[in-house]
Every structure is written in C-alpha cells, then in structure tokens.
Amino acid sequence: MFSTMQDVPLTVTRILRHGQRIHGGSQVITWTGDPATPRRRTYAEIGARAAQLAHGLRELGVRPGQPAATLMWNNAEHVEAYFAIPAMGSVLHTLNLRLPAHQLSFIIQHADDRVIIANGSVLPLLAPLLPALDRVEHIVVSGPGDTSLLDGTRARVHDYEELIAGRPTTYPWPDLDERAAAALCYTSGTTGDPSGIVYSHRSIYLHSMQVNTAESMALTAGDVSLAVVPQFHVLSWGLPHAALLSGFSLLMPDRFLQPGPLADMIAAERPRHAAAVPTIFQALVHELAERPRDISALASVTIGGSACPESLMRTLDERYGVRVAHAWGMTETSPLGTTSQPPPGLTPEEEWPYRLSQGRFPAGVEARLIGPDGAEMPWDGTAAGELEVRGPWIAGGYYGGAGATGPERPADRFSPDGWLRTGDVGTISPDGYLTLTDRAKDVIKSGGEWISSVELEGLLMGHPEVREAAVVAVPDERWGERPLACVVPVTTGEVDYAALRAFLGERLARWQLPEHWTTIEEVPKTSVGKYDKKVLRARQAAGDLTVTTLAPAPR
C-alpha cells in the first residue's frame, strides 16, 4: 500500500510565506538604545524587504547553493537576511563577531564567502581582515558606521538600504529540496580550527516546530520573546524561524547587550519570554538589584549555553516570578537537545533536582550513553557515559569547505553508525533526564572507570583552605590515567595534601581520590572565563609543576 498524502517540502521559504501572510502584523522590535524609539517592523514588511534583499543579492552574484555571510547583531535586517538567503536557495552563513580575528578570517575563507552583510558598528572588526580576504567581492553595510574604514579594500561596498531600495517586494522563490543546505554556522572550538555545520531546510523547519511545542518554549502569536542569544550563535537557538512559524514577536537587542539596556527593553516592551546564557541573567539580576525596573511581564526564560547556577534560578523564580527552563544543546544540535520541564505531580522543592538537570530529550533527539569501554550504559541516574545523539536536526558531519564532495566525519566526533559524539559526559535517569557532569576530554579514565574532574573540583572548593581547584588527568602505567589535583590555597603557606585527600575521602570511593597534588597561583582561564585545562596539562607534561605524590591512602 502507498501513502496518498501530498509531498510538500519543509523549507524556510514556507516559514517565510506563512509568517508574512498569517502573522503579518507581528513584529521585529529592534532596540535603538532609546526606550522611546525602538524600530518596529512587521513580518509583512520583513517579507517584502526579504524579497528586495534577495533581488539585491542576486544582482551581486549570490547564486543558489552558494553562501552569503552576515556579521551582524540581532536586528530586523539580520532577520531579513535569515529568510532572504535560504529562500533564494543560497546558504546563510552567520559569522560570529566575538571570534578572534584569525578564526574569523579562517572561517570566511573556508566557507568561500564572496558577499558579507555587516552592521556598520562592526566595521572596526571587519576592516582589518579584508586585505587578506582576496575572494570577498561585496560588503553590504547596514546601519550607521564609519565606512571610511573600508576605503582601499578590493571589495565593493554597498549600503543595505540603497541595495534594496526600489526593488520588487516579491521574489520568485525557487522550489527547493528540503534536504538542501540553508544555513552555515561554525563552532568556536577551543582547540583546533572551527568546524562548519550546514543546516538543511528540513532540519531548521523541524527544529522550529519543536521550539514552538508546549514542552519546549511554548510561544504563540500573542507573545513577545527577547532573543538575547545572538543570531550568530546557533541561529539564535531557532527563535527567528520559530517566530515566523507561530507568529510571536521578536524583541531584538541589536548591540545593546549590557544589563542596563536589557532591563530597559524588558520594562518597555514587556516580553513574556527571553533566551540567553546564564551570565546575561546574572548581570541582569545585579542590575535590577541596583536600579529596579518593572520586569513583571517576563514569565519564562530559556537558559542554555552553560549550566545555570541554582542560586540564579532561585533568584529569578522567587524574587521576579520568572520561571527558568534549563536547556542543553550545541551548534551541532541546532541547538535544542533537552529542556528541563520537571515531571508532573511534584512539589516545588521536589521539582528542583529536575529543573537543575539538563532536562529531557524531545522525540527528535534520540540519546545513548557510551561508557569508558565503548558499551552502552544503562539509564539509571548513576552510570556515566559520553552522550551520543541522533535525529533530524542533529549534525552527521562537518563542512569540508568549497570543493568538498561530502561531510567530514572525524571519528572523535561521530560514531561509526553516524551518531554525534557530543563530548559531554553525564548520566540519564530512568525517565530520561540528562545530568551532565564533565566534558569527555576532562574526565579521568582510570582502570576502565571514569573519575569526574568537575566533581573533585567542586568538593575541593568546598574546603575552607582552598580558593580554587582544577583537576586534570596524568598518564599512569597501571591505570591509564590518574587525577592530578591543582590547588590554589587561601593562604600562602604549605598545603596539607593528605588532609585534603582525607576530606575528599569522606565523600568519594578510594579509587577516585587523587594521589598527585600540586599548588598553583591561579587556575588558567580562557577568554570567556572557563578553566583552561589544556594549559595545566601542558605545564604538567613540560615538568613545569612541582607535583607531590602521596602514598596510598590508609584503609
């Protein structure tokens, strides 16, 4: 028997057509710094201008299957590019304007970007790169900026508004295969070159539907969502696509990402929902404590990117009536991987462990845990393994650059049967709640078991004599790896390692206790403030640390 259903592709074009027609009155509200004059643009206008932009880009030589890049904040013009470029059959390449210059240059060349739409305010970042980017042909500048910075570049410079002015407000959007490339994002790997993920029309469409389900962000045409998460960061977690799909309005901060303006825009535009990394909300809470604003409209926030501290969740919940939904994801997962909705029937206090977990997987994300020996681990809430995922909005490879004939599938990122190896280590409860404990590269693989460096660090920092602590693996002939505890003491005197080990021994099994110890002045950190353990590993390998090895602990 055969299906009698219509065969209609799931495309960004369909989302655009739907949003501009059915939700034509919903808006992208772009912050300008002045609460009295945000820029408001309806989805009907966004749709018309996206068509004009497509005509303009076509004239600049952008063709189906080719990338067109953006180097922009969250604003209405970036939303226009989000729809114009994929709908014309080309590939939206969002450039991360927080990356170091050498990575940005690498990415632009790797993707073979010929056209870049840039906000005027980021030209000081872009201009110095251009001399080395000899394949970039056109820079389209949106919004105020010092275009004289571009004087002398080979690329032709266009004003965004002039490029689209007077062009037709409809475009003959081509019929597209739903598996065609729609958007390109690079992960900002802390080691090695960035890797490109090419989302398809299908993956974006399905992910956007998931965002709009009640179990995820539950947004509808009546809502306003403040998208703090940048459009250059995993497609703003899918919010622009989800917005035109279900008609909620987007409040876009443009370059005003400081806590003061964010509090102002929440007070003025009254979004019901917001999405951002925890540090943004941490700063917002401090801002509100110093200069209160009315943020009573804000009912729920999606927090992801890194784990949200319990204290922040409780402050938002108890002081401001803002419900936090914790979410886990990565560039390779579009990014929606889990959301922490507690199971039904619990008291508020019983809900906390679930709310603090990374949450449950939606049906679109199949999961498994792979243990130290490569076997699948049970979902019992205690057995740890590396999380591997599979699904229609999960990457199955990386982009090999112009000229590549298919995705690259490095064995450390993709399993032989095609699942994504997330590099995250954790446990899953019998009812499917994920709790992440470590990055796989930070776990100590000792005698066929895993020792959590994060757990050791957390316990050590609970000792009154320890200011900071980082734990890294060192090679061990018998066990494979053993933990090295690097301690920053509160006072400058001698550290009593045996006492610290005994302190850990009250909470951990003997085989988990570090025998190698060292004292450091501070834990080295990355530019975003994360522990940079590769520096510690390098110092240890170079013999640059004074390591004390204790005799086995007494039983």
Add this chain to the structure above:
Amino acid sequence: MFSTMQDVPLTVTRILRHGQRIHGGSQVITWTGDPATPRRRTYAEIGARAAQLAHGLRELGVRPGQPAATLMWNNAEHVEAYFAIPAMGSVLHTLNLRLPAHQLSFIIQHADDRVIIANGSVLPLLAPLLPALDRVEHIVVSGPGDTSLLDGTRARVHDYEELIAGRPTTYPWPDLDERAAAALCYTSGTTGDPSGIVYSHRSIYLHSMQVNTAESMALTAGDVSLAVVPQFHVLSWGLPHAALLSGFSLLMPDRFLQPGPLADMIAAERPRHAAAVPTIFQALVHELAERPRDISALASVTIGGSACPESLMRTLDERYGVRVAHAWGMTETSPLGTTSQPPPGLTPEEEWPYRLSQGRFPAGVEARLIGPDGAEMPWDGTAAGELEVRGPWIAGGYYGGAGATGPERPADRFSPDGWLRTGDVGTISPDGYLTLTDRAKDVIKSGGEWISSVELEGLLMGHPEVREAAVVAVPDERWGERPLACVVPVTTGEVDYAALRAFLGERLARWQLPEHWTTIEEVPKTSVGKYDKKVLRARQAAGDLTVTTLAPAPR
C-alpha cells in the same frame, strides 16, 4: 553546498520508542464504567505489549505494506494496535463502527483486510457482515463479548490477550521510509462510496508535532487529555500519536460515551483537556446542569467536526471555566486544518468573533480560496471561495484499493496542481482567520457569483412565520443556477412568499433573493441530523414539489 545534517526518518516507530522510554510512566487510562476501577496502563507497558502484538500479528500473516484493521472503541488495546501495526511496516486500518453495514463491508473489501482486531462489544455489528467477507482470515477479539456470534465463520477467531501472551516484549522494528503508508481511514461520504486516505509515517509525525505546539493543543507530560473523539475518526485527531510524542496521558472512554459516564470520568481523572464534537459537550452541559460534578480540572477543550454554537462556547467558558478552541479539519487533512486562537491584545468580547471563526492555519497548511470562475479570491474577510489546502499532512489523492498503482485524484476533489479541494466555502480575513459559510455543493452559483444557501436559511428561520427552511439550487438558463427556498411554516395556512422575500431584501442584495419558493412539511435530514439537500434536489428534479415563481422584486 550540501547539508551536513543526519538523515533520520520521521516515523511512528520513533514516536513509539520515544514514548515508551522517555514517558514510560505516562498512562492510557481506559474507562470501565466504574469510577473506582479504570484500567491503567503505562506507556512502557503499551510499548512492550505493542511488540507482543506485532509478533502475534506477524504469526497471523500480517506483512509489511499490508493492512490490519481495527473495529474498536478508544482504549489501551486500540492504542497498542495504533503503534504495533505501523511500526512493523504494516498499515493500521481503523474501521468506523458507526457506519451502516453495507459501507463497512465495502470498506473491508476495498482495503482487502485479512485481519480485524475487534472489541468484544462490537461483535453484534461485525458478525452479520462476515458471511459476505470471504477474504477475512482472522478476527482478534479484545475485551468481553459474545464470541458465539462468530460461530461458523470462515475466519479464525483469536483472543487478543491469548494472542500476545508470552511473546517477546521487544520487536525488531524495521527501518522505514517516512513516506511509507502507516494508516488508512475512509471518509464517510454522504453520497457515493467511502474514499480511503492513506496517511504516511511522515504525515502522522508532523501532524502530531503540530498538535503539541502551543498554538494548537499545547499538551505536555504533565497533562491528561480526554480523547472523546473516536480512534476510528481521523486517528482520534492525532491524540494517541501526540501523546507518546510529548508524554501527556490519555483518558479513553471505551464504549462509555454517554454524558453521565463522561462527567464521571472528568470528575474522577481530572483531565486538563478534552477533544470532541460539539454535540458531546452539549449533552455534557445538560448532564452537569441536572447532576453537577466537579469538572474544574478541565481547562481547555478542542471542538471540531462541525461548527460549535456560540451559546455552548459561552456556557463552557462562563459557567465552567473551560476555554473552547474551535478547530476545523477533515479526514483528508489529518485533521488539523485550523485552530481558533484569537489574536493578542483584544478584550474578551472582542475575541468572540475570532473564537467563533474556524481559526487560523498553521504553517503546515497552506490555503487559498477559489471563486466561482476559478480565480483565487482575496483574503479580505468578505470575498467567498472554495477552500483549497496544501501541506505535508494533507491528502493528495484517494486509495484505489488493492492492486491500484497510485492514488486516485478525482477532479472534483483535487485541483490540477495537486491541492485538496475541501468542498467548504468561506472567507479568510487579512490576518488568516477562516470563516466557513457553506458546503460547495450547497452554494448557488448564479451569474458568476455565489449565493450562500446557509445564509438564506439562517435569515429565513429568523422570520416568525418560518419553522425551518432549506435552500437548494435549481438550474436556470440565464444565470446557471438560482435559489429555491423550501419553507416549513409555523402554521398550516398559505405562506406569503413575497413577504418573506421582502424580509430577506432588508438584509441582502436583490440578485441574492430567491424567486422560486415552495412549502414542505419538514426538511429531510441525514442519519446524523444534517439537512439532506440531495433529497430536496431530487424531489425538485422529479417535479415532486409545487414551486411558485415570483415576478422580479420591485426595486
């Protein structure tokens, strides 16, 4: 550029696996008539039993691509069949136990059903059909019933529980193409033979995601939904699939569809949501007025199948705090076509026209209105046309029966470019709200314009002398068609047609006023109480009505 995303099919199997693992504790609650002892079965159990059922059906000869039929109420075993049959690659064929015997026989033969799973309580309906159904090989009986009714049939009779007992609780579910056939439903056309729609795994998956969006039914793992709408009626509007997708529990009435038991089960099991046709809720409201129950848990209901009277919506809303979402759909649309969520920012009273409309289209349902001359009509809230729809869960043809090589696409049901012609006539507002006014076959096509028979009937019945009125088209040499008003007067005397026409003339344009009039004793009705206009048209064609034709109305 190529996409680097994984290619993972959207299948019923994935929904089953997800539901049984992530939402293994959610339940199908089957009513037994006794509030103290409903049957509770978790999704983990449903999954295990679905595997056992698949083993059993395989032993009975059910093969991939072949149908296996159900003749069942809404209950746990029917949910098991919903997942077992498509996941094993076969096609779930839900038989409508309300159909007349000759239609049921036709459908079973047309689909070439060899295996039928039937509830014991419906054997009195099935048994008389079997002698003529010589290709049915197996009857699997679930639940109590008089199996002696099946004595002497050619088919082998099995007990459901005996068939599955002791079999493995896992099944090697095959990898399936998402466009493969998953389920088969026949429309109960009022004229002609029923037509079969074959849903694909893809269409069911996408439709289920839509059900779970916040703009549609917004159900999550914390909820219980009372699925009054039968599982044999457009897959219970997608609720069983949506339930395992997002983890809400299903409250299933089994054969207890009377208002008393429905009120009992709402009071006892406290569902937050329910879905049914308006008459069910009308009866429930009467029941509650006579014998009050606590239905305070019920917060929202989805009402479709036919238009919901405003009075019923207001009673549910104002007396019981139950919010009604009006929905439109048909078997050909899976069925979710529209849902009436009002736009934001309105007062409760301003919301009413939107709530009474059929609602807005989701992105998965593209719509257009085709006017009398075949041209697309504007979305201005006044121009009427036949609604045509397109999308990934919309039928593109009918099943031609065993041996057919592709879908049948009758020109009166499918446009040349593949859109479904719904047969419904209405208007669409600029912001996408659909208001249906007529069935296309009941519209009078006069001089390139459409005259709404429903509007004429409504106005006529507002006249104090008119008890009932039906308006049908009669052929007209000059105009194509003209309206014939068939009036049932309140008293038995002569009807003053000219006065009625003048009454209509206060509200309608001259060209819309009927010149042909007749008096009838009552309007003929179908078995479900709808006006049966084909009887009136036949009587008119046979010269069986005394028609008075008035001179043109004075200007």
